[in-house]
Amino acid sequence: MNQLIKKNNLKEFRFAFLIHPRGFEDIYVKYPIARYIPKWLLRKILLMTGPLVVGKIYGLKTNDGEEVKGEIIAIPMTGRDMMKDRKKASREVERGVKLASNRGNRIIGLGSLTSVVVSGGVDMVGKYKTKITNGNALTVFMAFEGIRTICQKKDIDMSKAKFAIIGATGSIGSGISKLLIRDGGVQNAILIGRTPEHLQKAKAEFIRLNPNLSIEVSDNLTQVADVDVVVVATSAEGTILTSEKLKKNAIIYDVTQPQNVSKSISLERPDVVVVDGAISKLPEGVGYTTKMGLSKGEAFSCMAETMILAKEKYNDDFSVGHVSLENVDTIARLARENGFKRAPLRSWGKIIL
């Protein structure tokens, strides 16, 4: 099957992964001195500095044993600032892609909101001498695996339970919805978002996958009140899901970064399980030098997808815009072949399964 993959024959294949600080805390972890600088000034300094190489990805080799080197490039805006000024954020992401391309990286992964502000990578395709992925195909696959695992553990029959997908019209949310319908046997779902036309379009697409699906749409978050499993895949500016809206014993599967699920749920609703979503376990010896709040040997799946494509010396754009099920199946197979797995399930950082 590997011959289907378009390979690059460059001897030294390099790749990059773009990140951004989720909030100021991420900046303080990397540069403790920044804690003493007023936020307005820090914002200015970051923008003047521009995108920056902040780390390395190590331990990857092609199947022929050639080393594949990766670097991590940070965009100088926090998640909240990026969502507040998407135009400025997209300019900074483009600067980051250009920098990565000029440094000889041949595929670039767009982490978290760096993908969101450039239309899931679509705006960057063909602009520079580098291929693009938003990493969302593996994110969707690992999320589905995690949801299936927690449902099994909690004796939830996925074909009988009611699901809500908040952000079902987005790149990841639509991909997870499609996989839940195709492979999870989900029959009953509500799609929640903010743009009614997008929701209607998504509903029509999902019904084509299973015409017997019972599916509603809503732009009102209180509709999760009778839902068993809530998937959160939004790119909102702050938290949108809080404890008072939830059914007793509900499961929340949260893929958002920065998180759109309120931390107060852990204190106010001990009956509810919030799962930290879409984390991959890396093969032995593979890692990266930048702190991202995850355990050693684990990575966000968008980064893991970029690593896999680089390891395969993939020579085309991969996940851009919405996620196709074909790409999910391809990346799931490549993940298996290259030793990338779903990480243990965690809730607010603590292993639960």
Ligand SMILES: NC(=O)c1ccc[n+]([C@@H]2O[C@H](COP(=O)([O-])OP(=O)(O)OC[C@H]3O[C@@H](n4cnc5c(N)ncnc54)[C@H](OP(=O)(O)O)[C@@H]3O)[C@@H](O)[C@H]2O)c1
């Ligand atoms: N865990 C991981 O490994 C991982 C990997 C990659 C990305 N992520 C994170 O996953 C999230 C989704 O990414 P994506 O690429 O799928 O984003 P996306 O394509 O921009 O989709 C975002 C979705 O959220 C909806 N939305 C935005 N703001 C909302 C609000 N205030 N209320 C309700 N719905 C809202 C959008 O609705 P409309 O546009 O239809 O209005 C859309 O459906 C982001 O937080 C990203 O950082 C996580």
